[in-house]
Amino acid sequence: MTPAARVAAAIGLLDEWLAGAPAERLLTNWARANRYAGARDRAAIRDLVFDALRRCRSVAALGGAQTGRAMMIGLMRARGEDLNVLFTGEGYGPAPLCEAEWNAGLAPDDLPELVGCDCPEALAPVLRDSLGRDFLPVMHALQDRAPVFLRVNTRLASLEQARATLAAEGIETRSHPLSPTALEVTSNARRIQAGRAFADGLVELQDAASQAVADMMPLIPGGRFLDYCAGGGGKTLALAARGEGAFFAHDAAPERMRDLPDRANRAGVRVTIAARPQDAGLFDLVLCDVPCSGSGAWRRSPEAKWRMTPDDLARLTDVQAAILDRAAGLVGPGGALGYATCSLISAENGAQIDAFVQRNPAWRVEAERQFSPLEGGDGFFAAVLRRETGEC
Numbered sequence: 001m002t003p004a005a006r007v008a009a010a011i012g013l014l015d016e017w018l019a020g021a022p023a024e025r026l027l028t029n030w031a032r033a034n035r036y037a038g039a040r041d042r043a044a045i046r047d048l049v050f051d052a053l054r055r056c057r058s059v060a061a062l063g064g065a066q067t068g069r070a071m072m073i074g075l076m077r078a079r080g081e082d083l084n085v086l087f088t089g090e091g092y093g094p095a096p097l098c099e100a101e102w103n104a105g106l107a108p109d110d111l112p113e114l115v116g117c118d119c120p121e122a123l124a125p126v127l128r129d130s131l132g133r134d135f136l137p138v139m140h141a142l143q144d145r146a147p148v149f150l151r152v153n154t155r156l157a158s159l160e161q162a163r164a165t166l167a168a169e170g171i172e173t174r175s176h177p178l179s180p181t182a183l184e185v186t187s188n189a190r191r192i193q194a195g196r197a198f199a200d201g202l203v204e205l206q207d208a209a210s211q212a213v214a215d216m217m218p219l220i221p222g223g224r225f226l227d228y229c230a231g232g233g234g235k236t237l238a239l240a241a242r243g244e245g246a247f248f249a250h251d252a253a254p255e256r257m258r259d260l261p262d263r264a265n266r267a268g269v270r271v272t273i274a275a276r277p278q279d280a281g282l283f284d285l286v287l288c289d290v291p292c293s294g295s296g297a298w299r300r301s302p303e304a305k306w307r308m309t310p311d312d313l314a315r316l317t318d319v320q321a322a323i324l325d326r327a328a329g330l331v332g333p334g335g336a337l338g339y340a341t342c343s344l345i346s347a348e349n350g351a352q353i354d355a356f357v358q359r360n361p362a363w364r365v366e367a368e369r370q371f372s373p374l375e376g377g378d379g380f381f382a383a384v385l386r387r388e389t390g391e392c
C-alpha cells in the first residue's frame with residue numbers, strides 16, 4: 001500500500017471509532033477484510049490510528065472537524081507533512097483537500113490549552129489537582145508513543161545475557177533506571193515476540209514502572225504471595241521471578257488469566273490459579289493491582305482517555321476501596337498488603353490509601369510512590385501497607 005492509501009484506511013477506521021467502535025476490534029476486522037495488506041501496512045495503519053487517538057482533540061482542531069478525514073489532515077499538519085502529496089485522490093489515496101478544508105482548522109499556536117495538550121475536558125480538574133505543576137508536561141508526554149520495555153527474567157538470564165540474545169536478533173536495548181530488570185528497546189521492537197529471547201522466557205514485555213511497582217513489593221523467602229487482580233499476570237510473573245515461594249493468582253474475570261499458565265511455564269516459575277483465594281489460607285503478601293482509570297497508561301490505551309467519565313471514575317474508586325478491604329482479610333499476621341494503579345489521579349492513589357487507613361486504623365503505610373510518565377515509564381502508583389498489631 002502507498003502511504004496515501006494507508007492514510008485513507010486510517011480515515012475510515014477513525015470514522016468508525018468516532019461512531020463508538022473500539023479501536024482494537026476495528027483494526028482486527030480491517031486486517032481480516034483486507035488480506036492484501038501486509039504486516040508493514042497493518043502496523044503503519046495501526047500507528048496512524050493510535051497516533052491520532054492520542055492527540056484526538058488537537059488533531060481534530062488542527063484539521064477543522066471531528067471526522068476521520070479532518071483528524072488525519074490535522075495529524076499530517078502537526079507532522080509538517082505535505083498534504084498535496086498524501087491527499088491526491090490517485091490510486092487508493094484520499095481525495096484532494098477542497099478550498100474549505102485548506103482554510104479550516106486552527107493554527108498550532110491558537111489551540112486552547114486543554115486542546116493543545118489533549119486533555120479530556122471532564123477530567124481536567126482532577127488531573128490538574130493531582131499533577132500540580134507537572135500537569136502540562138505530563139499531558140504533553142501522553143501525546144506521544146510509549147517506549148517499549150522488556151523485563152528480564154533473572155531466573156533464566158542476567159541482563160547482559162538477555163541483551164546479547166536480543167542483539168543477535170537485531171533488537172537493541174539499554175537498561176533503565178526505573179528497575180534493575182528493565183530494558184528499553186531502542187530498535188526493532190516489532191521483532192520481539194517472534195524472537196528467541198521471548199520464546200525461551202528470557203524476557204517479557206512489561207512497562208518499566210510496572211516492574212518498579214513489583215520491585216517495591218516485600219517478599220520473604222518461602223512465603224505465600226497472592227496477586228489478587230492478576231489480569232494477564234504481568235505482576236505475578238515479575239514477583240515470581242524474584243524469589244522462592246508459593247505464588248497464587250486470582251482475578252474476578254478468570255478468562256483474563258487464560259495465558260498465565262503458559263507464560264509461567266515459559267518463565268520457569270510455578271503459579272497456582274486461586275479461583276477462591278478465601279479458601280487458600282492466609283498470605284504473606286496480597287497485591288491488589290486494581291482496575292483504574294488507566295490514566296498513567298493513556299499513551300498505550302489512548303481511547304480510554306476520551307471515553308472515561310467522572311461517573312466512571314467514582315465507580316472505580318468504590319471498586320478499589322472494596323477490593324482493598326476484602327484483600328486485607330487475606331493477609332496473614334505480619335504480612336503486607338500491596339496496592340497499585342496505573343493512574344495519575346490522586347482519588348485512586350494516595351487518597352484511596354488514606355481512606356483505607358482511616359477505615360482500618362490498625363494498618364500503617366510502609367511505602368508509597370507515584371511514578372510519573374516524565375520518568376520514562378507509564379504513570380503508576382504503589383503502596384505497601386502492614387498491620388501494626390499483627391492481628392488479622
Ligand SMILES: C[S@@+](CC[C@H](N)C(=O)[O-])C[C@H]1O[C@@H](n2cnc3c(N)ncnc32)[C@H](O)[C@@H]1O
Nearest residue numbers: 229230231232233234235251252253289290291
Ligand atoms: C489493572 S488490571 C490488572 C493488571 C495485571 N495485574 C497485570 O500486571 O498485568 C485489573 C484487574 O482487576 C480485575 N478485577 C476487577 N475487579 C476485581 C475484583 N473485585 N476482584 C479481583 N479482581 C478484579 C480485572 O478483571 C483486571 O484484570
